[in-house]
Amino acid sequence: MVWPIDLAVLTLVVMVAIGSLMVKDLLGAAILFGAYSFMMCLLWTVMGAVDVAFTEASVGAGVSTVFFVGAVFRTSRRTRD
Amino acid sequence: MADIVSTVVANYNYWIYITLMMIGLYAIIAKNNLVKKIVGMNIFQTAIILFYVSIGVKKGATIPILEHAHGGHGYGVVHAAEYANPLPHVLMLTAIVVGVATLGVALALAIRVYNEYNTLEEDEILAQIREE
Numbered sequence: 001m002v003w004p005i006d007l008a009v010l011t012l013v014v015m016v017a018i019g020s021l022m023v024k025d026l027l028g029a030a031i032l033f034g035a036y037s038f039m040m041c042l043l044w045t046v047m048g049a050v051d052v053a054f055t056e057a058s059v060g061a062g063v064s065t066v067f068f069v070g071a072v073f074r075t076s077r078r079t080r081d
Numbered sequence: 082m083a084d085i086v087s088t089v090v091a092n093y094n095y096w097i098y099i100t101l102m103m104i105g106l107y108a109i110i111a112k113n114n115l116v117k118k119i120v121g122m123n124i125f126q127t128a129i130i131l132f133y134v135s136i137g138v139k140k141g142a143t144i145p146i147l148e149h150a151h152g153g154h155g156y157g158v159v160h161a162a163e164y165a166n167p168l169p170h171v172l173m174l175t176a177i178v179v180g181v182a183t184l185g186v187a188l189a190l191a192i193r194v195y196n197e198y199n200t201l202e203e204d205e206i207l208a209q210i211r212e213e
Contacts, residue, residue, distance in 0.1 A: 001138050010097045017101060017124050021108050026116050026201075033120050040127055048144045048165040049134050055174055059181050064123070067181075071188040072116065075195040079114040080202060 006046050013039045026077045030068035037061035094135055101128035115191045115201045119184065126180050130173045137166035145170070 016039060020032035037060035044053040089096070105128060108121025145167035147159065191201065198206045 001140075006094065010094065014097060014100060014104070017104050020120055021104065021112065021117060021124075026114070029117065029120055033123065036124070037127075040131070043131065044134060047134055047138050048142065049137070049170045049173075050144050052130075052134060052170050052174055052177065055177050059177055060127075063181055064184055067185055067188055068116070068120075071192055074192050075116075075201055078201075079117065081113050081117065 001047055006043070009039055009043050009046065013043065024079060024081075026072045026075075026079050027069065029079075030065060030072055033068060034061050034065035037064060095132070098128050098132045098135070101125075101131070113203050115194065115203065116188075118203075119187045119191065122187065123180065123184060126176070126183075130176050130180075133169045133173050133176075137169040139165055 013036065016032055016036045020029045020036060023029050023032060037056060041053050041056040041061060044050075044056060102125055105121045105123075105125030108124065109118055112118050112121060139162065142163055142165045145164045194206065195201055198209050200206060200209075
């Protein structure tokens with residue numbers, strides 16, 4: 001494990017997590033959650049868990065984002081927090 | 082005092098996992114929108130998965146795939162210390178897939194709630210329930 005990459009990606013993960021919860025638009029939250037999943041995938045590659053990394057890239061960053069975007073289009077993008 | 086500080090700095094990754102977990106817990110409790118709550122639930126879950134996978138990391142180890150396993154001349158003695166521990170990886174692989182199933186059910190329920198009350202905000206839904 002290379003600790004500078006690990007620390008940089010962990011910082012990005014925390015920032016994207018806070019961003020996806022603060023943004024006032026649900027579609028934006030869905031896309032930022034996709035970015036969060038992709039950062040998580042990078043983190044697992046750094047840790048040497050390559051099988052978990054590609055499962056996360058396909059299932060977490062791919063299918064979850066599609067589910068979120070689909071749900072947002074069937075309901076509303078409006079949110080107060 | 083100095084060794085407390087060095088312990089905290091050396092285990093920085095655990096502190097960041099706890100921070101991520103608390104961000105997710107805050108979103109589940111305090112956010113008003115149902116989709117935001119579901120995002121928080123997923124962040125909480127990935128923080129726990131991250132903690133488990135980080136337990137399997139070893140210093141100076143490589144990914145858990147045998148070197149020269151298909152070379153034809155055998156690989157002799159396998160030293161477990163040279164490979165990352167694959168057991169937490171396999172367990173957390175199941176957790177990721179279960180997480181996507183949970184996400185699908187949660188979003189389906191949110192869509193059902195929206196069709197019933199025409200809003201995703203929790204306080205508006207509760208106000209409509211009280212009026213009935």
